[in-house]
Amino acid sequence: MKAWVIENITDLSKNPEPLKLIELPDPIPESDEIIIKVHACGICHTEIDEIEGRAIPSFFPIIPGHQIAGEVVEIGKRVEKFKIGDKAGAGWIYSACGKCELCKKGLENLCSEFKATGKDAHGGYAEYFKIKETFAFHLPETFSYEETAPLFCAGAIGYRSLMLAGPENGQNIGLIGFGASAHLVLKMIRYLFPDIKIFVFSRTPKEREFALNLGAFWAGDIGEEPPEKLHSAIDTTPVWRPPLTTLKFLLPAGRLIINAIRKEEVDKNELLNLDYPKDLWLEKEIKSVANVTRKDIEEFLKLAEKIPIKPEIEVYPFKKANQALKDIKNRKIKGAKVLKIAN
Numbered sequence: 065m066k067a068w069v070i071e072n073i074t075d076l077s078k079n080p081e082p083l084k085l086i087e088l089p090d091p092i093p094e095s096d097e098i099i100i101k102v103h104a105c106g107i108c109h110t111e112i113d114e115i116e117g118r119a120i121p122s123f124f125p126i127i128p129g130h131q132i133a134g135e136v137v138e139i140g141k142r143v144e145k146f147k148i149g150d151k152a153g154a155g156w157i158y159s160a161c162g163k164c165e166l167c168k169k170g171l172e173n174l175c176s177e178f179k180a181t182g183k184d185a186h187g188g189y190a191e192y193f194k195i196k197e198t199f200a201f202h203l204p205e206t207f208s209y210e211e212t213a214p215l216f217c218a219g220a221i222g223y224r225s226l227m228l229a230g231p232e233n234g235q236n237i238g239l240i241g242f243g244a245s246a247h248l249v250l251k252m253i254r255y256l257f258p259d260i261k262i263f264v265f266s267r268t269p270k271e272r273e274f275a276l277n278l279g280a281f282w283a284g285d286i287g288e289e290p291p292e293k294l295h296s297a298i299d300t301t302p303v304w305r306p307p308l309t310t311l312k313f314l315l316p317a318g319r320l321i322i323n324a325i326r327k328e329e330v331d332k333n334e335l336l337n338l339d340y341p342k343d344l345w346l347e348k349e350i351k352s353v354a355n356v357t358r359k360d361i362e363e364f365l366k367l368a369e370k371i372p373i374k375p376e377i378e379v380y381p382f383k384k385a386n387q388a389l390k391d392i393k394n395r396k397i398k399g400a401k402v403l404k405i406a407n
């Protein structure tokens with residue numbers, strides 16, 4: 065099969081062709097695995113982090129890509145959940161041990177043996193992809209492959225961050241930063257909790273206006289005082305200051321969820337500059353979001369079909385993978401970028 069691979073860590077700004085197109089043997093399923101003919105694979109900023117060494121893959125050469133939508137073409141002897149011809153897909157979670165304390169508690173996203181698709185196992189920038197049937201998902205019926213693929217990453221992780229924030233109808237929730245993943249979270253809140261007031265903090269007037277159009281109750285600048293205090297807030301910014309400036313707006317027992325794999329380097333003292341009585345006293349909580357569980361993906365795919373949440377997409381032909389990565393790096397972002405691999 066044809067596959068794009070990362071051969072080694074490299075600087076994307078100096079190397080315009082960081083992925084190499086190579087020929088690999090077609091994958092063969094173990095008894096509990098399925099083979100998916102990949103129709104579409106979403107393109108994520110994480111691929112750039114892998115190429116540039118901020119999220120180092122477990123082996124090279126590796127096929128990246130963790131937002132996979134396609135069709136089952138082969139199944140192992142013991143496979144029960146899928147049959148040949150089913151639409152199937154996979155997200156960031158490739159496997160977890162299933163036996164440790166965390167896995168048993170439903171926190172397989174935190175398992176020390178957590179394997180990420182396209183980072184610790186071959187991903188979806190290829191004609192075929194294999195995975196254990198128990199870590200693959202049936203796809204929504206009413207969406208195309210291209211529309212489905214991006215749901216596996218930003219949407220599913222956004223859903224997890226919302227569940228961790230634990231909102232209830234009648235409460236106030238803050239969204240700090242208003243990029244693609246926050247739009248999705250806003251739509252989920254409006255559908256699941258119609259009586260929640262949403263407060264959006266964003267630096268750009270355009271995003272604030274967009275948030276209000278999508279049904280936010282209030283939109284202001286980062287650090288601007290909202291008209292009411294918040295029960296919870298979800299941060300999706302790449303920097304430290306925005307979530308830290310929001311802590312003082314939380315109610316007692318308020319919860320701040322940080323949905324970011326990493327924060328850009330800052331003066332470490334900034335964290336220590338928290339004003340304990342204003343920022344943390346009265347049982348305020350700060351929590352990060354790491355990876356996703358199968359339950360998150362499963363529930364989110366169903367929710368996305370019901371609302372419906374169809375991501376705006378920009379489709380690239382298979383051979384343009386390097387161009388797509390360059391466009392993400394240069395922030396030429398119109399919609400979620402998707403690699404079209406088969407028809």
Ligand SMILES: [Zn+2]
Pocket residue numbers: 108109110130217218
């Ligand atoms: Zn991703």
Ligand SMILES: [Zn+2]
Pocket residue numbers: 160161162163164165166167172175176177
């Ligand atoms: Zn485990």
